[in-house]
Amino acid sequence: MAITAGDNxxxxxxxxxxxxxxxxxxxxxxxxxxxxxxxxxDLMEKEAEVFGNRTISGFLSQVGAxxxxxxxxxxxxxxxxxxxxxxxxxxxxxxxxxxLLDIDGDNGVTSGNHGIRLNDxxxxxxxxxxxKCFVTAISTDAVTCKPYEFENIDDSPVFTxxxxxxxxxxxxxxxxxxxxxxxxxxxxxxxxxEPVFKSFTNKPIIMKDYxxxxxxxxxxxxxxxxxxxxxxxxxxWYLKAEGDTRQRFTDYLEMTMMEAVKGVSGNxxxxxxxxxxxxxxxxxxxxxxxxxxxxxxxxxGVNAATDLAEFDAILAEFDNQGAxxxxxxxxxxxxxxxxxxxxxxxxxxxxxxxxxxxxxxEEDMALNLGFSGFRRGSYxxxxxxxKYLNDKATRGSINSRNTTSPVxxxxxxxxxSSVYDQTLGKNLKRPFLHVRFRASQTDDRRMKTWVxxxxxxxxxDLDAMQVHYLSERCLVTQGANNFMMMK
Numbered sequence: 001m002a003i004t005a006g007d008n009x010x011x012x013x014x015x016x017x018x019x020x021x022x023x024x025x026x027x028x029x030x031x032x033x034x035x036x037x038x039x040x041x042d043l044m045e046k047e048a049e050v051f052g053n054r055t056i057s058g059f060l061s062q063v064g065a066x067x068x069x070x071x072x073x074x075x076x077x078x079x080x081x082x083x084x085x086x087x088x089x090x091x092x093x094x095x096x097x098x099x100l101l102d103i104d105g106d107n108g109v110t111s112g113n114h115g116i117r118l119n120d121x122x123x124x125x126x127x128x129x130x131x132k133c134f135v136t137a138i139s140t141d142a143v144t145c146k147p148y149e150f151e152n153i154d155d156s157p158v159f160t161x162x163x164x165x166x167x168x169x170x171x172x173x174x175x176x177x178x179x180x181x182x183x184x185x186x187x188x189x190x191x192x193x194e195p196v197f198k199s200f201t202n203k204p205i206i207m208k209d210y211x212x213x214x215x216x217x218x219x220x221x222x223x224x225x226x227x228x229x230x231x232x233x234x235x236x237w238y239l240k241a242e243g244d245t246r247q248r249f250t251d252y253l254e255m256t257m258m259e260a261v262k263g264v265s266g267n268x269x270x271x272x273x274x275x276x277x278x279x280x281x282x283x284x285x286x287x288x289x290x291x292x293x294x295x296x297x298x299x300x301g302v303n304a305a306t307d308l309a310e311f312d313a314i315l316a317e318f319d320n321q322g323a324x325x326x327x328x329x330x331x332x333x334x335x336x337x338x339x340x341x342x343x344x345x346x347x348x349x350x351x352x353x354x355x356x357x358x359x360x361x362e363e364d365m366a367l368n369l370g371f372s373g374f375r376r377g378s379y380x381x382x383x384x385x386x387k388y389l390n391d392k393a394t395r396g397s398i399n400s401r402n403t404t405s406p407v408x409x410x411x412x413x414x415x416x417s418s419v420y421d422q423t424l425g426k427n428l429k430r431p432f433l434h435v436r437f438r439a440s441q442t443d444d445r446r447m448k449t450w451v452x453x454x455x456x457x458x459x460x461d462l463d464a465m466q467v468h469y470l471s472e473r474c475l476v477t478q479g480a481n482n483f484m485m486m487k
Contacts, residue, residue, distance in 0.1 A: 045225045047240075055247055056388045057254045060435060060475075063328055063412050066446065068439035073203045074476060080197055084115045084171040089164045090124055090145075092154035095133070097124060097143045097169050115193040116143050117183065121173040126165050129158025134175065143169070200292075204438055204474040205282045207256060209249040211467040213238045215455045218465055242467055246449070249469045253447070255394070257435060257475040260284035282474045285433070286407065292480035294321070297405065297487045308342055314411070314484055315377050321481045324413045326380045331409030332389035332399065335486065339383060343371045382414070411484040432482065437473040445472040 090097045116122070120135040122145060131153060133145035150156050159165075174183075183191040222237045230243035263281035289295065294317050296310060331339070373382040386409060389395045399406035413432050437446040448470040451457060455465035477483070 045223065047224050047226050049227065054391075054393070055251055056391060056394055057251050059330065059386065059388065060254055060257060060433065062384075063330075063414070063433050065434040067434055067436055068444075068446070069204075069436045070438070070440055073201050074436050074474065075199060075201045076476060076478065077197045077199045078479060080195065084193070086114060086116070086169045088167060088169065090126065090153065090167040092159050092165060093152070095145055095147070095153045097122075097145055097167065098141060114141075114143075116169070116171060117174070117191070117193070119174050119176055120171050121175055123170045123172060124153070124167050125170075126159065126167045128160065128165075129156070131156045131158065145169075202283050202436075202474045202476060203279060204436065204472045205256070205260070205280075206470065206472045207249075207252060209245060209252070209469040211242050211245040212453075213241065213455075213465050215453075215463045215465070218455050238465075245467070246469065249471075250447070251394075253471055253473065255388070256282075256284065257473070258285045258388070259287075260475075261287045283477070284475055285410070285477060286485065288475075288477035288480050289410065289483045289485040292477075293483040293485065294481070295485045295487060311342075311376065315379060317484070318379065318482075324482065325378055326414040327382070328412045328414055329381050329383045329409060330386040330389075330412065331383065331486065332386060332396075332407075335408040336383065336385055339374075340371055343374055381411075386410075405487045408486040410486065413479070413482045432478050434476050434478075435473050436476055437471065445470065447471050 088098050116135060116138060118135055118138060122133050122135060122143075123130055124133055124145060125131075131150075132148050133153070134148060135143055136146050137144035145153070147153055147156060153159055218236070218238050220237075222235050224237070225233070225235055226237060226240035227233045228240050228243040228247070230247050232239040232243035260282045262283050263279075265279070283291070294314075296314055296317075329339075371383060373380065375381070387394075389399060389407060389409065392400075395407065399408075439445060448468075450468050452459045452466045452468070453462045453464045454460060455463075
């Protein structure tokens with residue numbers, strides 16, 4: 001009986017006792033790695049966490065709240081201005097002020113419903129000066145004003161003759177002669193001035209994600225000990241992959257609430273495609289501030305004088321908007337350092353920065369070179385680094401590319417506002433920012449997760465584990481006029 005040796009058997013003797021690659025079974029095709037390596041490596045099993053905490057969620061939890069709803073849209077209303085101030089043009093020869101209807105989106109004026117009435121006392125101001133006048137005639141879009149001190153407006157030394165000069169009109173009172181009738185009324189025929197409110201709407205969008213692993217891979221042990229932000233640990237690699245997918249989806253929920261925009265029906269290339277329908281998109285925080293709030297485009301450097309002037313301009317705009325006194329500053333690193341330098345420069349005893357921050361520093365203590373909050377004028381600001389704007393894998397990469405108008409931060413009012421909820425039919429106190437998610441007694445769509453397949457709880461004959469993630473939500477930005485985006 002003849003025995004034929006296999007070609008791949010490691011049966012070649014060595015001339016002397018030594019550790020050679022031919023003495024070991026090679027489980028690799030190349031013969032240069034794996035079991036062909038005769039020396040045992042120093043195996044570091046723990047996966048190195050070189051990026052620290054990689055998640056960016058947590059911003060909305062600090063400044064907002066979450067609330068369920070059962071509709072396809074959320075509608076809320078906000079109060080208009082209490083006092084009557086209008087922009088328009090003035091004809092100095094005829095003393096007629098023409099009201100520009102809703103020119104800045106803040107008057108709430110439509111044709112014929114301005115609140116200026118006969119016998120009102122008004123101030124008319126142009127770039128050249130201001131003059132006090134008396135309202136003698138009104139129409140749906142024009143007001144005739146007679147000056148108190150001159151025959152006509154163009155007689156005033158602060159006005160030059162012109163047929164159409166940009167102007168602002170402010171009602172500050174009224175005056176009636178003895179024994180006259182009551183309020184003269186305005187152009188619509190009514191004598192009273194009805195409050196003006198604005199109605200806003202947003203709609204939730206459905207977000208999904210997915211993870212899948214075969215049954216064999218789910219039971220395979222690895223040599224790397226994994227860990228993650230979601231608390232997973234061990235040697236089963238799918239735990240990390242599923243945990244990272246879940247955490248990434250959680251971040252997407254917050255990133256969408258900040259970045260999302262509404263689609264323009266008929267103008268967008270995705271309009272009505274992929275089953276989205278004609279109503280698609282939702283309004284996120286950044287778009288709401290740019291649409292209804294305030295935007296400052298100051299410099300991004302660390303010039304303290306420039307930044308202080310910019311900040312004072314922000315305060316002036318907050319005064320115009322009647323903003324609340326306590327605000328949160330969520331800013332990127334460069335802007336945060338610029339604020340620290342600006343505040344430190346206010347300390348006249350800080351030569352070289354030695355008494356910067358905590359002004360009673362000692363030689364044996366750590367020097368505090370930062371500020372967590374400050375007060376300017378009547379406003380308090382609490383400063384916080386916004387990781388989303390710093391991280392290279394999120395908005396940080398966009399800002400580094402878009403150096404023309406990067407988002408440096410946002411100023412968000414702290415506290416709550418009172419709004420009328422048309423769904424519930426009553427006034428409610430809510431944070432300026434809050435997330436609305438779809439939910440009912442049957443289905444809660446705030447953050448749904450379910451597992452299908454035959455791995456773990458068996459739901460089908462598929463030899464795999466499929467993990468599904470779903471959420472349906474939108475952001476409500478109330479009182480956007482109190483917000484400021486820093487670009």
